Amino acid sequence: MPYQIIVCGGLAPDPLQTLEPVFDPAKPSLKNELMLPAVFDPWAAHALYEAGHLAKQHPGTVVRVVSLAPKAKLQQVMMTVAQKMPFELVALDGPGGGFTDAAAVSAALAEAISAMADLDRSRLLLFGGWESATRGAGVVMQRVAERLGITEQFLAVDELSVDADGSLVIKERIEGGRHQISRCAAPPAMLAWATGNLPEPPNHPQTGMANMRVIMPALQKAKPVALEPAIEYLRTALPAAVRQTRVVKDVPAADIAREIAEWIRQ
Amino acid sequence: MIEDNNGQPQGQALDADIVCTGFGPAVAGFLWTLTQGLQQPEMAGVESKAVPGLPPQIVCYERADDISFGVSGVVTRARAIRASIPDLDPSAIPLAAKVRDEKLIYLLDPLGATRRPAWMRLADQLCRALSGVLGVEHEGLALPWAPEFLHKRDGFIFSLGQFNQWAGQQVMMTGLAQIWPATPVAGPLIEGEEVRGVRLAADGSEVRAALTVVGDGPVGAVGRQLDEHFGMPAGRRRDEWAVGMKMVIDLPEDSALEEGTVWHTIGFPEPEIFGFLYVHPGRVASAGIFVPSWMDSPVRTSYRYLQHFVQHPYLWRNLRGGRLRSWGAKSLLESGRRGEPYLAGDGYARIGECSGSTNVLTGSGVDEAWLTGAQLGEAVLELLRSGKPFTRENLEAGYVARRRASWLERESQVAERARNGFQWGLLPGFVGMALAGLTGGRLALPRRGEDRKPKKLADYYAGRLSRSQIERARQQAEAEARPLHDILMDLCGWPAVEYDGQLLVSHQDALLMGGKVQAPGEFPDHVVFRNPELCLRCEAHLCVEICSGEAIRVSAENPSGVPAFDREKCVHCGACLWNCPVSNIEFCAAPGGLHSAEN
Incomplete structure (x- = not known):
């Protein structure tokens, strides 16, 4: 059965960058946010790779990415993401990052999905990240699904397979380091992915070129979205990072390893 | 269709009209000029020959994982950039600032560890003896006069990464060019004496194009292979290099450095190593050094020297307590015009640093690179409009002729012999630079028969x-x-x-x-x-x-x-x-x- 897979995903700063929140109660942001290199949100990226994998197994499946982000940044990031696998893009030109309101973001995404002319709910699989690398509210996908009337919702998904009868077998992470396996008779369903099992596909320039024939026009006509501020921030801070560096000389590697292991144990 | 292990199509050749290698200031200038020009009414009828019915298909492949991951400490007069972008607003580009205060600083040796020649040791002693009169402070002397050719006083300080990112976004927003990061190019496709495109390193696939624009920098694979295949013009050699290494630093609260400050330094950490410090907006500074190929040390290093450079008392008073934001290094081709390859051939043109555009007298390369790209962009627009092919003759008439008639060529000629003296030694090097710079290139020291090499x-x-x-x-x-x-x-x-x-x-x-x-x-x-x-x-x-x-x-x-x-x-x-x-x-x-x- 060919599916319509819609992957919701935004942008996040390149994970190696140093982030500094700049506090403003009305509009908090990251210091020098404009100049930080961005990547496709890693959680949504897992969802995208899984979508691509499923699409290869089910010919005729269409993968669409719906992304809300500043258009120029989105275009820049798409030049890398588009090389991973074939997909179409629905671009929404608006604020990104971790300080947006999850309710407003989900409303914008749901509206964009509802507006798709050829949306076939009987084949619809709504994918996204379980949470986001920007803040991790962890509620956007559920809210999008609710707005679209999709009641079959699965969180922290690590694996999806399709049985011969067309039912979806879904492995979700649950508490205690365990997995829960569910069976969903048929789409529509929402799957908010954890890390999945697939590695990041290597860049493939030919796929990128083919994708750009639809992605470039989509970016050109990206709909501007203004998210109403609905949250008052009282404080912003980075999680405390502990960095302990000690310069040692003439210490065998085994002793260093032992000391690190002991430090972790503590 | 053949597929690779990931089920992706493999082995197909891609067709484009123009393929560029490397996204630096040269290719940015090219794509800026080209995409702006293609939007003009007179270009309305121009369509792709590779994909008829569509606008010209223009792609650029950049090796780095993002177009913002370039390295350069840039202080530039930005003449060419401003000519292309008359309303350039530095406030729109993160880390950009106008140059406000520019100095040439002689750094004394506070450690007694550098390999100073006798005349420089004497200069140090004189500076210390007359420190009150000369205004020596913190082991540094701000020279009261610097030659005009070194000045960038009407220019800008940039982060090249941020400038590239800004320019790349503007280009891509036109929808007329695609810039692909993380896509290294293995080499050119050469058939006979014609360049027909490039081969990508990822999967070996070919990208065929009527014009290949080579701007992949001093050590780029495409440029080097073209040099191997076509050779260098008579008398041209690429034999002068440097490693540029820099830190981007969050300045401490008590730093007195102001936005727009530019220092060029000589004398430390070794006499052969020149340094710089630029102050960006937001209490951020770039500090770095250049380690040249003519330094005869057989154990030349950049990082350790950079650490000693920032700790020189003249800089350290402002940097102590600062924090490393960023760090990077790159090679610089310092042969300038002497290292100029064939600029155009059938199906290809070369721009930027790999085309010998860097001015080794003024220490300026970004603006020159942009200019070469803009000149090629103008030439390509003409050829597209007239429907002429990208032959050597047409590219020489459109691109090379523009380059030869511009300030870039005039200034490159002045600079061409300016560094000959450094092959003889440090003092002859300074004398040679001064001679060439102050006489407009009419006088210069001759080049040694054999270049200076690292000693045993x-x-x-x-x-x-x-x-x-x-x-x-x-x-x-x-x-x-x-x-x-x-x-x-x-x-x-x-x-x-x-x-x-x-x-x-x-x-x-x-x-x-x-x-x-x-x-x-x-x-x-x-x-x-x-x-x-x-x-x-x-x-x-x-x-x-x-x-x-x-x-x-x-x-x-x-x-x-x-x-x-x-x-x-x-x-x-x-x-x-x-x-x-x-x-x-x-x-x-x-x-x-x-x-x-x-x-």
């Missing part, structure tokens, strides 16, 4: 270290798998660098905290030692000493003496390529490297 270790350290000291140092370096320069510098009186964990950090921490260096998994090693036998016979392993990321080491686990390469640490500066005395290094195109956008 014993010769370089004669009078400072004995042969037995050097031998013991070498044994210690091998036993501890350390670069030799650290041990030798210690022996020569350079103090140990006391890490503060903020600005003064180990080389490996600079890779992580500053450069944020990465290497994707699917590519093979891009630095290969062709003939291990030659490495075994090499005395100094200059590739190990100069490596900007400590990616090349003589490993304790590899007692054969052949260096080992660690791609996870490579910043793709290419210094190993031109430092190898026997050209035994293969330097291939690969993605990865720096992940900092602030350099």
Whole structure:
């Protein structure tokens, strides 16, 4: 059965960058946010790779990415993401990052999905990240699904397979380091992915070129979205990072390893 | 259709009209000019020959993982950039500022460890004796006069990464060009004497195009292969290089440095090493050094010298307590016009640093690179409009002729012989620069018959270290798998660098905290030692000493003496390529490297 897979995903700063929140109660942001290199949100990226994998197994499946982000940044990031696998893009030109309101973001995404002319709910699989690398509210996908009337919702998904009868077998992470396996008779369903099992596909320039024939026009006509501020921030801070560096000389590697292991144990 | 292991189509040739290699200021200038021009009414009828019915298909492949991951400390007069973008607003570009205060600083040796010639030691003594009169402070003398050719007083300070990112976004927003990051180009497609496109490193697929624009920098794979195939024009050589290494620093609260400050320095950490400090908006500064190929040290290093440079009292009073934001390094081709290759041929044109556009007298390259790109862009618009092919004759008439008639050519001619003196020595080098600069290139010192090369270790350290000291140092370096320069510098009186964990950090921490260096998994090693036998016979392993990321080491686990390469640490500066005395290094195109956008 060919599916319509819609992957919701935004942008996040390149994970190696140093982030500094700049506090403003009305509009908090990251210091020098404009100049930080961005990547496709890693959680949504897992969802995208899984979508691509499923699409290869089910010919005729269409993968669409719906992304809300500043258009120029989105275009820049798409030049890398588009090389991973074939997909179409629905671009929404608006604020990104971790300080947006999850309710407003989900409303914008749901509206964009509802507006798709050829949306076939009987084949619809709504994918996204379980949470986001920007803040991790962890509620956007559920809210999008609710707005679209999709009641079959699965969180922290690590694996999806399709049985011969067309039912979806879904492995979700649950508490205690365990997995829960569910069976969903048929789409529509929402799957908010954890890390999945697939590695990041290597860049493939030919796929990128083919994708750009639809992605470039989509970016050109990206709909501007203004998210109403609905949250008052009282404080912003980075999680405390502990960095302990000690310069040692003439210490065998085994002793260093032992000391690190002991430090972790503590 | 053939598919690879990931089910992706493989083996198809892609067709485009114009393919560019490398996204730096030259290709940015080209794409800016081209995409702006294509939007003009007179270009309305121009369509792609590769994909009829569509606008010209223009693609650019950049090796780095993002178009913002370039490296350069840029202070530029930005004449060409402003000509292309008359309403350029620096406030729209992060880290950009107008130059407000520019000085040339002579740095005395506060440590007594540098290899100063006698005349420079005398200059130090005079400065100290007359410090009150001359205004020497913190072991530095701001020279009251600097030659006009060095000034950038009407220009801008940029982060090249941020400028590239801004320009790339503007280009792509036109929808007329695609810039692909993380897509290294393995080499050109040459058929007969014509360039027909490029071959991508990822899967070997071909991208065929009527015009290949080569702007992949001084160590780019495409440019080097064109040089090998077509040779260099008579009298042209690429034999002068430098490693530029820089830190981007969050200044401490009590720093007195103001936005727009530009310092050029000479004298420290070694007489041959020039330095710079620029102050960006938001209490951020770039500080860096250039280690030239004509420095005759057989253990030349950049990182340790950079650490001593920022600790010079003249700088340290403003930098102490600062924090490393970013770090990076690159090779600079300093042959200038002497290293100019064939600029155009059938199906290709060369722009930017790989085309010999850097002005080695004024120390300016970004604006010149942009200009070459803009000139090619104008020529290509003309050819597209008139429907003429991209032949050597047409490109020479449109692009090369423009270049020859511009200020770039005039100033390149002035600079062409300006650095000849450095092949004789430091003082002749300064005299030669002054002669060439002040006479408009009419007078210059002649070039030596044979270029200055790194000396033998014993010769370089004669009078400072004995042969037995050097031998013991070498044994210690091998036993501890350390670069030799650290041990030798210690022996020569350079103090140990006391890490503060903020600005003064180990080389490996600079890779992580500053450069944020990465290497994707699917590519093979891009630095290969062709003939291990030659490495075994090499005395100094200059590739190990100069490596900007400590990616090349003589490993304790590899007692054969052949260096080992660690791609996870490579910043793709290419210094190993031109430092190898026997050209035994293969330097291939690969993605990865720096992940900092602030350099």
